[in-house]
Amino acid sequence: MKASLVATCLLAAVALASAGRLISPSDLGLPVVNDAPDFCHGLECPPFKLLKNTSQYQLREYEGAKFVGTTVEGSNFEAAITKGFTRLFRYISGNNVDNAKISMTTPVITFVKPSSDFKSADKNYTIAFYLPQQFQGSAPEPKDEEINIVDAPGVTVYVKVFGGFATGGAVLKEAETLRQDLIQDDISFKDRAFAFAAYDGPQKLINRHNEVWITAADSDSIGMNMLSLSATTIDAVQSALAAAQKAVAQMFHN
Numbered sequence: 001m002k003a004s005l006v007a008t009c010l011l012a013a014v015a016l017a018s019a020g021r022l023i024s025p026s027d028l029g030l031p032v033v034n035d036a037p038d039f040c041h042g043l044e045c046p047p048f049k050l051l052k053n054t055s056q057y058q059l060r061e062y063e064g065a066k067f068v069g070t071t072v073e074g075s076n077f078e079a080a081i082t083k084g085f086t087r088l089f090r091y092i093s094g095n096n097v098d099n100a101k102i103s104m105t106t107p108v109i110t111f112v113k114p115s116s117d118f119k120s121a122d123k124n125y126t127i128a129f130y131l132p133q134q135f136q137g138s139a140p141e142p143k144d145e146e147i148n149i150v151d152a153p154g155v156t157v158y159v160k161v162f163g164g165f166a167t168g169g170a171v172l173k174e175a176e177t178l179r180q181d182l183i184q185d186d187i188s189f190k191d192r193a194f195a196f197a198a199y200d201g202p203q204k205l206i207n208r209h210n211e212v213w214i215t216a217a218d219s220d221s222i223g224m225n226m227l228s229l230s231a232t233t234i235d236a237v238q239s240a241l242a243a244a245q246k247a248v249a250q251m252f253h254n
């Protein structure tokens, strides 16, 4: 393993251990949050509905939700995840204006912009954590300006599950296989970006659970591209303002 991947794994181990991964709620006889799937290990994970399941992939509908994310520029996959994870982990550990401690959720999501043949990827990656229910209404403002709280729209995604320790190359290969399977089944999708979802820390050596997500054609974009999402928000605010101005103007005309 590369040093950066080892560092990512160590960080993930600390995060998952401190989040109670080693003693899960079910071990203590407590109910597991949200009826989360087993692969969430009793941590909160973004709720979804399973719309379809085949031997190769699932179709899932995720609700709109708040995430905390950060974009790492000009990095390779492993280094980007280490850097992004470190920033986000500091945010949930109290590096926010409320000094609030926020529990770790799963998965760690990495947004990848692949080349059109899925053989390589853009060196800008966005890493995101789902915010726990407790902070879905309002999340503490980050102190680090490279961190964004994002209101992500609901999305419909095709999901391929795979095991092992995922490297950048493995993730691209799995996404390419999912893309080919969808093409084979005559399913259209958005191929501008896909997401890699990592559910396990490095202490888990077997039955590891990873996923790649490709957005369905009729879904909102698997935004989380922080720039385009904030642009959408700005557009929404501007059109609401324009509508209000128009309404006021009409009042004066009548």
Ligand SMILES: *[C@@H]1O[C@H](CO)[C@@H](O)[C@H](O)[C@H]1NC(C)=O
Pocket: 050, 053, 054, 055, 056
């Ligand atoms: C989906 O189907 C496969 C077999 O085709 C099965 O192994 C798997 O457990 C199913 N997954 C879910 C979530 O139902």
Ligand SMILES: *[C@@H]1O[C@H](CO)[C@@H](O)[C@H](O)[C@H]1NC(C)=O
Pocket: 073, 074, 122, 123, 124
């Ligand atoms: C990566 O991010 C930087 C800074 O936001 C931007 O200037 C650059 O165009 C991005 N690269 C790509 C290929 O999107």
